[in-house]
Structures are given as C-alpha cells and as structure tokens.
Amino acid sequence: MRKLLQYILLFVALASVWACKEEYRYPLGGGKPILMVEELATNAYFGDSLSFRVAVADDGTELSTVKAQLYFSGDKVAETIIRTKSYGSYDAKIYVPFYKDIPNGTAELRLVLENVGMVKVEETKELALSRPDFPFLNLITDTETIRLERMGNNLYTVTKELPQKVKGYIQAPAFGTNGNTLSFGWENEKVTQGSTQQIPFSYLSAGEYRISFNTMTYAASPFQSYKVNGVEMRMLDDNHYTADLTLAANQEIAFTDFPSLDNWWLDKDFLGRENGQIRFHAAPGKYRITADFDRRYFVVEAMTGNNLATLNADGTGAIWIIGEGIGKPNLSNQVGWTTEKALCLAPIGGKKYRITLVAGENISTNSINFKFFHQKGWGGEFKNDGLSSSSDVIFVGNGSNGRDPGNLGIIAGKQLVSGATYELTVDLSAGNNQAVLTVFKK
Structure with a gap:
C-alpha cells in the first residue's frame, strides 16, 4: 500500500513538471503569427461556397487555427475553422448564406490566425455580393417536376x-462557378430556404392557373383563401381551415370561395339552410368554425375567450362527447376515445x-x-x-349494468330506428351534479 502511494505521488510530480515544461514552451503572448491571403475572389453570389487560400507562419511558435468569418452589416453569418498543424498554405471554403x-x-x-x-493576427477583405439570377426554378412534386420560367428580377x-392543389418544394439550380443547389420549402406556415417540406399551393378549382415564386422576398402564390363572414380562415393543414367568430342566434353565415358549398354537410345543431342562406x-x-375539406363539413365548437369552452361551475360553457358509436358527419369519422375528435354539444340557452x-x-343503431x-x-x-335519464332506449351506465359509470348504452332488446333523428339534450338547470339527459325521437 505504501509503495502504491509512492508511485502515485511520483506520477503527480512528473505531471507537474511536464505541465511546467509546456507552459514554459508556450507562454501566453508568445510568438508572432503571419497571415497572407494568397487566393480570394473579390465578388460572389449569395448561396456560393467561396474558395480561398491562406499562407500561415510564425517565428517558431506553433499555430492553432485560422478562422474565416463572414459578416453581413456587422453580423456574423458564417464561419469556417481550419486547424493549422504546420506552417504553409491552406485551402478552404466558406458558405455565403x-x-x-x-x-x-x-x-x-x-481571416483570423x-x-x-x-x-x-487578422486580415479583413471586402466581398461584393449579388443575388444569383437563376435561369429557371423547378417545382418538385411527388409525381412530376414543373419548370418555372424567369419573368423578371427574382420572379419565376x-x-x-x-x-386544384399542388404540393411540392422549389429547387434552384447551382448558379455560377461556386454555386449550390438551393431548396425552398414550407416551415411554420411560410416559405423557408433550406427546406424540402412541400409548399401547399392551391387554387379555387382545377384548371389553368399560374404558380409564382420570388427568390428575393419568398413571396409565393396562389394559396386559396377562404372566408366566413368576411374573416379569413387560418390554414391548419392542407385540408383544414379555421376561424373564430362571435355569432348571434339565427345570424346569417356567409362562406366565401368554398367549392360546391351546396354539397357540404351542415351540423343541424349549429347550422341550417334557409331560403338559400x-x-x-x-x-x-x-365559436370556432373549422372547415374540413376531406369530409366537406364544418366543425363548430363553443369558445370562451381565445380557448375552447369548458363547463363552468354555474352550468354555462360547454359539454363534450368522447366515446364509441358516434361521429360526424358520419360514423366513418367515429370519435372513439381520441380526445382531439371530441364533439361539442350545441348550447341552446338555459344551461341546456x-x-x-x-x-x-x-350514431350506431344498436351499440x-x-x-x-x-x-x-x-x-x-x-x-x-x-x-x-328516463329514456326507454338509452341508459346511463353505473359500472354494473354493462357500462362504466356515466357511459351511455342502448337498453338490451332495444335499438335506435335506422334513419330516424334523435335529439339528446343535457339539462344542467338544477346544477352540474343533477344533470338530466332526455332523448327525443323526432
């Protein structure tokens, strides 16, 4: 044990000596680095990989690195680091964003050595930058490549x-001697360089129309917009648009630019057609109205402030359905236990x-x-x-009658009449803990 301790102390002593030797060999502030720029263009294009060559030396002190740093208006936008193990010339590239x-x-x-x-030691060089004048762009979709022609400065x-809908990303060819292929895709609801996520171009209908893109501003079109009562709906994804509105009872609702609106399914609890309106x-x-273009119907949900409504202690607010055997606009879109698909009951006043x-x-006829x-x-x-509930066809589960507490089921031996319309109303006028469900067959 004593010998082991002696060996450890000897190792520490040797390490200290070596550290002192290193410190003595390379004291801070020692040496005189020399940097010469041997090759560097005086102009470049945005998107280039700019080549350069530098020669480096010192008065005997070892070198560490050369850093090439590119600045736009005082902001560093790119950097390349070269490890300089020996004196001599080094070739490298720096990307021009x-x-x-x-x-x-x-x-x-x-250039910092x-x-x-x-x-x-530092050398600073000015670099004239220009936007590349691409001869064309490509719109790359899943099925084809569509060529966009140059129509003016930066416009294609x-x-x-x-x-009616074209999804793809835009690709610009490498421009000039040092250029790179550039891509423009869809990120955070806008066109972004460096992405290949598909841009959701859309028009009112299929047919002849123009797709355009500006490589300076990233302005792209067309993106079909939809409005409800003059409010432009926000795109959630390629097939869902939404808007929040304050509505009055029996108020007319105008949907603008919706194709084949007469064929859309309307939720009768919230919306109805009357005399062409x-x-x-x-x-x-x-309320929040969401247009579902996949199923061609409008989801309507009650709101409080900027959020979806919840049930308040006084019985106002909203009630939601989650579970099996129910769905809108039809059972192919069954809610199940997916909470994001929960159905909002229509508030009709009086805490009902x-x-x-x-x-x-x-709704399913038998389960x-x-x-x-x-x-x-x-x-x-x-x-x-x-x-x-006093319904003779739908019962409230209690945990021992075939359904979990509160879950609804159809009474054994009964079923709903196929094609018949049923109104389910929840009345909270006596309090949230004394809710009454009525089932009315129209």
Whole structure:
C-alpha cells in the first residue's frame, strides 16, 4: 500500500513538471503569427461556397487555427475553422448564406490566425455580393417536376393546367462557378430556404392557373383563401381551415370561395339552410368554425375567450362527447376515445346542451359507449351519480349494468330506428351534479 502511494505521488510530480515544461514552451503572448491571403475572389453570389487560400507562419511558435468569418452589416453569418498543424498554405471554403430580402451589397470576410500562445493576427477583405439570377426554378412534386420560367428580377412563374392543389418544394439550380443547389420549402406556415417540406399551393378549382415564386422576398402564390363572414380562415393543414367568430342566434353565415358549398354537410345543431342562406342555430356567443375539406363539413365548437369552452361551475360553457358509436358527419369519422375528435354539444340557452343525430349515420343503431365531459379532453366528466335519464332506449351506465359509470348504452332488446333523428339534450338547470339527459325521437 505504501509503495502504491509512492508511485502515485511520483506520477503527480512528473505531471507537474511536464505541465511546467509546456507552459514554459508556450507562454501566453508568445510568438508572432503571419497571415497572407494568397487566393480570394473579390465578388460572389449569395448561396456560393467561396474558395480561398491562406499562407500561415510564425517565428517558431506553433499555430492553432485560422478562422474565416463572414459578416453581413456587422453580423456574423458564417464561419469556417481550419486547424493549422504546420506552417504553409491552406485551402478552404466558406458558405455565403442565401437570405430573403437582402439586396446586393458588400460583405466583410475576416481571416483570423491564432497561435498556441493565443496571439492573433487578422486580415479583413471586402466581398461584393449579388443575388444569383437563376435561369429557371423547378417545382418538385411527388409525381412530376414543373419548370418555372424567369419573368423578371427574382420572379419565376408557370401557367398551365393544374389540379386544384399542388404540393411540392422549389429547387434552384447551382448558379455560377461556386454555386449550390438551393431548396425552398414550407416551415411554420411560410416559405423557408433550406427546406424540402412541400409548399401547399392551391387554387379555387382545377384548371389553368399560374404558380409564382420570388427568390428575393419568398413571396409565393396562389394559396386559396377562404372566408366566413368576411374573416379569413387560418390554414391548419392542407385540408383544414379555421376561424373564430362571435355569432348571434339565427345570424346569417356567409362562406366565401368554398367549392360546391351546396354539397357540404351542415351540423343541424349549429347550422341550417334557409331560403338559400346558411343561418346559425345555437345560442349566441363565440365559436370556432373549422372547415374540413376531406369530409366537406364544418366543425363548430363553443369558445370562451381565445380557448375552447369548458363547463363552468354555474352550468354555462360547454359539454363534450368522447366515446364509441358516434361521429360526424358520419360514423366513418367515429370519435372513439381520441380526445382531439371530441364533439361539442350545441348550447341552446338555459344551461341546456343539445346534439342531434341520425341513427345509422351519426350514431350506431344498436351499440354505443360514449359519455359527456366538461372539456375537450380528459378531466371532468358526468358519471351516474350526477346524470340521470328516463329514456326507454338509452341508459346511463353505473359500472354494473354493462357500462362504466356515466357511459351511455342502448337498453338490451332495444335499438335506435335506422334513419330516424334523435335529439339528446343535457339539462344542467338544477346544477352540474343533477344533470338530466332526455332523448327525443323526432
């Protein structure tokens, strides 16, 4: 043990001696680095990989690195680091970023040589930068490559027969001797350089129309917009658009630029066609309307402020359905236990909430298993100790009658009449813990 301790102490002593030797050999501030720029262009294009050559030396002190740093308007936008193990010449490249809205101008390339004593020498060169004048662009889709022709400075277009929606990313060819292929895709609801996520171009209908892109501003078109009561709907994804509105009872709702609107399914609890108009059928308040282009129907959900409504302690707010055997616009879009698909009951005033369903279309005729919740998600829910019903066809589960507490089921030996319309109304006028469900066959 004693010998082991002696060996350890000897090792520490030797390490200290070596460290002192290193410190003595390379004291901070020692040396005199020399940097010469041997090759460097005086101009370049945005998107280039700019080549350069530097020669480096010192008065005997070892070198560490050369850093090439590119500055736009005083901001460092790119950097290349070269390890200089020996004196001599080094070749390298630095990427010139391609940014939007940056005009032609002069950048600054700073070359910094540093030795092991942290002594530095710097050379600064001006670099004239220009935006590349691409001869064409390509719009790359899943099925074809569409060529966009140059129509002016930074502007590229194509006009041809196209489907109503065209999804793809834009690719610019390498420009000049040092250029790189550039891509423009869709990120955070806008066109971004460096992405290959598909841009969701869309038009009112299939046919001949123009797609355009500006490589300076990244402005792209067309993106078909949709409005409800003059409010432009926000795109959630390629097939879903949404808007939040404050609506009055029986107010007319105008949907603008929706193709074949007469063929869209309307949720009768919220919307109805009357004399060529679409009118609002629920209680006044703020609502979120989401257009589902996949299924061609409008999802309407109650709101409080900027959020989806939840049930308040006084019985106002909203009630939601999650579970099996129910779905809108039909059972192919069954809610199940996916909370994001929860259905909002229509507030109809007096702390009452209604959902209207057609047996065999929106609700199963012989098997249901759903329940009422206080929010669009897990949390507060109605169980059998706070929900009752005298219906002769739908029962409230209690945990021992075939359904979990609060889950609804169809009474054994009964079923809903296929094609018949049923109104389910939840009445909270006596309190949230004394909810009453009525089922009315129209």
